[in-house]
Amino acid sequence: MNWIELVGYAGSFxxxxxxxxxxxxxxxxxSVGDLSIWMILIIIFSTxxxxxxxxxxxxxxxxxxxxxxxxxSLVLLYFKLTFKQ
Amino acid sequence: MNWIELVGYAGSFxxxxxxxxxxxxxxxxxSVGDLSIWMILIIIFSTxxxxxxxxxxxxxxxxxxxxxxxxxSLVLLYFKLTFKQ
Numbered sequence: 001m002n003w004i005e006l007v008g009y010a011g012s013f014x015x016x017x018x019x020x021x022x023x024x025x026x027x028x029x030x031s032v033g034d035l036s037i038w039m040i041l042i043i044i045f046s047t048x049x050x051x052x053x054x055x056x057x058x059x060x061x062x063x064x065x066x067x068x069x070x071x072x073s074l075v076l077l078y079f080k081l082t083f084k085q
Numbered sequence: 086m087n088w089i090e091l092v093g094y095a096g097s098f099x100x101x102x103x104x105x106x107x108x109x110x111x112x113x114x115x116s117v118g119d120l121s122i123w124m125i126l127i128i129i130f131s132t133x134x135x136x137x138x139x140x141x142x143x144x145x146x147x148x149x150x151x152x153x154x155x156x157x158s159l160v161l162l163y164f165k166l167t168f169k170q
Contacts, residue, residue, distance in 0.1 A: 022123075049096035
């Protein structure tokens with residue numbers, strides 16, 4: 001594995017965990033009024049596309065990263081629909 | 086271009102525009118208390134890694150999508166540091 005691939009894996013790892021702090025903050029504060037529901041919906045739809053792409057290309061990292069992001073964004077959507085605005 | 090590549094381009098387009106609704110909402114409401122600064126910092130750092138990867142691989146779509154996300158996340162960081170919490 002060359003250094004560029006390593007940078008790519010580091011980038012996909014960070015992309016995968018991007019929403020963990022936001023899920024944690026929303027869960028702690030129970031306040032999600034400032035979060036854009038359109039952002040959450042776009043994330044869900046884009047990760048579904050990336051999952052189709054990942055399975056189509058047989059790319060493990062793309063599938064794994066986007067499964068993580070999809071789960072986190074579904075949790076954010078749940079919080080957005082249930083917590084106080 | 087086969088259908089899988091098309092799905093990949095659609096995914097990268099949506100990934101690129103993910104934060105536009107959040108930037109718009111924050112700009113309109115001037116309220117960013119519910120946004121996690123750690124999420125914003127992770128986005129900035131991950132897009133920098135993706136840019137290094139994109140230039141290293143000579144991949145136009147990766148560079149373009151991540152330039153858009155990087156600019157939007159820098160705007161979000163500015164809003165987070167200046168608007169009321």
